[in-house]
Amino acid sequence: xxxxxxxxxxxxxxxxxxxxxxxxxxxxxxxxxxxxxxxxxxxxxxxxxxxxxxxxxxxxxxxxxxxxxxxxxxxxxxxxxxxxxxxxxxxxxxxxxxxxxxxxxxxxxxxxxxxxxxxxxxxxxxxxxxxxxxxxxxxxxxxxxxxxxxxxxxxxxxxxxxxxxxxxxxxxxxxxxxxxxxxxxxxxxxxxxxxxxxxxxxxxxxxxxxxxxxxxxxxxxxxxxxxxxxxxxxxxxxxxxxxxxxxxxxxxxxxxxxxxxxxxxxxxxxxxxxxxxxxxxxxxxxxxxxxxxxxxxxxxxxxxxxxxxxxx
Numbered sequence: 001x002x003x004x005x006x007x008x009x010x011x012x013x014x015x016x017x018x019x020x021x022x023x024x025x026x027x028x029x030x031x032x033x034x035x036x037x038x039x040x041x042x043x044x045x046x047x048x049x050x051x052x053x054x055x056x057x058x059x060x061x062x063x064x065x066x067x068x069x070x071x072x073x074x075x076x077x078x079x080x081x082x083x084x085x086x087x088x089x090x091x092x093x094x095x096x097x098x099x100x101x102x103x104x105x106x107x108x109x110x111x112x113x114x115x116x117x118x119x120x121x122x123x124x125x126x127x128x129x130x131x132x133x134x135x136x137x138x139x140x141x142x143x144x145x146x147x148x149x150x151x152x153x154x155x156x157x158x159x160x161x162x163x164x165x166x167x168x169x170x171x172x173x174x175x176x177x178x179x180x181x182x183x184x185x186x187x188x189x190x191x192x193x194x195x196x197x198x199x200x201x202x203x204x205x206x207x208x209x210x211x212x213x214x215x216x217x218x219x220x221x222x223x224x225x226x227x228x229x230x231x232x233x234x235x236x237x238x239x240x241x242x243x244x245x246x247x248x249x250x251x252x253x254x255x256x257x258x259x260x261x262x263x264x265x266x267x268x269x270x271x272x273x274x275x276x277x278x279x280x281x282x283x284x285x286x287x288x289x290x291x292x293x294x295x296x297x298x299x300x301x302x303x304x305x306x307x308x309x310x311x312x
Contacts, residue, residue: 001029001059001102001227008033008057010042010091011064015171015215016106016164020061023219033057043083048090052098060095060103061222062088062144070133070203070271072178077136084140092147096157103159104226105148107234109211109275110138111163119278122163122234131272145234152232160229162222165238165277169215169296170303182212182297185249186304189256198260200253203268206246211238211276214291224287238277239289255298 001007007024011017012034021032033055040051042064066083073080088105095103112120113128125145130138148159172183179187185202192200221237229235243251249262291299 003028004031005029005059005101006031006033006055006057007059007061008055009061009063010087011062013037014063014065014067015169015173016167016218017061017063018171019169019215019219020063020222023216023223027223029223042087042090045086045090045093049094049097052094052100056098057095058101059226060091060100061226062091062103062105064091065106067137067180068173068178069180069184070269073134073137081136081140084137085143088140088144088147092144092151092157092159095159096151096155101158102226102230103148103157104222105144105159105161106222107141107145107161107163108138109163109165109236109238109277110134110272111142111145112275114272118274119240119276120236121278122236122281125234133269133271149232158230160225160231161234162225163234163236163277164218164221165211165213165236165275167215167218168212169300170307171215172300174304174308181210181245182248182252183300183304185252186256186297186301189249189252189258190304190309192260193256193258199263200249200258200260201263201265202245202249203265204245204270205266206244206249206262206264208245208270208272209242209274209276210245210248211240211242212248212293212296213238213289214296217289217291220290221282221287224285225282228285235281236277236279237282238279239293240277240279240283241293242274242276243293251294251297252301255294255301 114131
């Protein structure tokens with residue numbers, strides 16, 4: 001991938017897409033192609049094909065997706081499976097038709113079975129039932145993986161598929177109705193501080209274990225793999241370290257200076273008991289994350305205070 005290569009980052013305004021754009025520019029890749037949603041709806045097949053035919057990107061990062069936490073997934077299952085299926089189908093097909101040199105597809109650790117052996121190896125895919133609270137999103141992502149592999153096999157598309165763990169960082173979604181657990185806890189902690197509340201209530205039992213990767217580390221890994229990885233086999237991207245939801249809430253409270261107590265509402269779903277990725281395939285290539293979770297939480301807290309809370 002040359003420095004002047006034409007690179008299309010689909011979803012460039014999102015948490016992941018914007019971080020990948022920043023990382024590409026830091027590495028000297030300045031010939032980035034982007035479109036706003038009102039200019040290009042990737043759910044529209046004709047518009048997507050026309051964009052690829054006219055712009056002729058050489059490399060594609062497929063970071064566009066409909067994402068959300070447990071509440072959003074269970075409330076809008078049709079939206080999660082339909083939007084993600086249509087976006088990935090249109091982009092991968094258009095990329096193959098346009099002769100794209102390489103495509104990076106971003107999957108998710110939720111593709112693995114609910115009770116997969118921990119840490120989860122890439123080989124665990126399709127070996128058991130999915131977690132019901134996000135199966136619609138997971139099925140769409142699994143379809144994207146298989147679509148990328150099928151277009152590689154039939155049309156020679158050099159498509160690689162990354163399976164990131166739970167992502168977070170500046171620019172995240174902090175809406176309690178649709179966010180993931182880490183930004184939701186940041187929002188709840190801030191609201192408790194502002195109200196002088198003596199307690200924060202967290203969904204579930206607090207015992208599930210989760211792995212978290214700063215989005216800038218994910219972006220670094222994505223650029224690294226665009227340059228160094230050409231296999232059709234999926235590859236996990238994470239830290240290889242997890243914490244309980246209770247520990248996560250305590251870390252956020254520490255970063256915020258919150259001294260109240262944390263209560264857990266066990267009537268709410270926990271989701272998968274544990275989600276820890278085996279990242280040995282990635283580390284064997286020479287990549288490791290750089291941002292410790294405590295440092296990343298502190299940075300994200302500051303960003304939230306300065307950019308979200310400050311707006312009221």
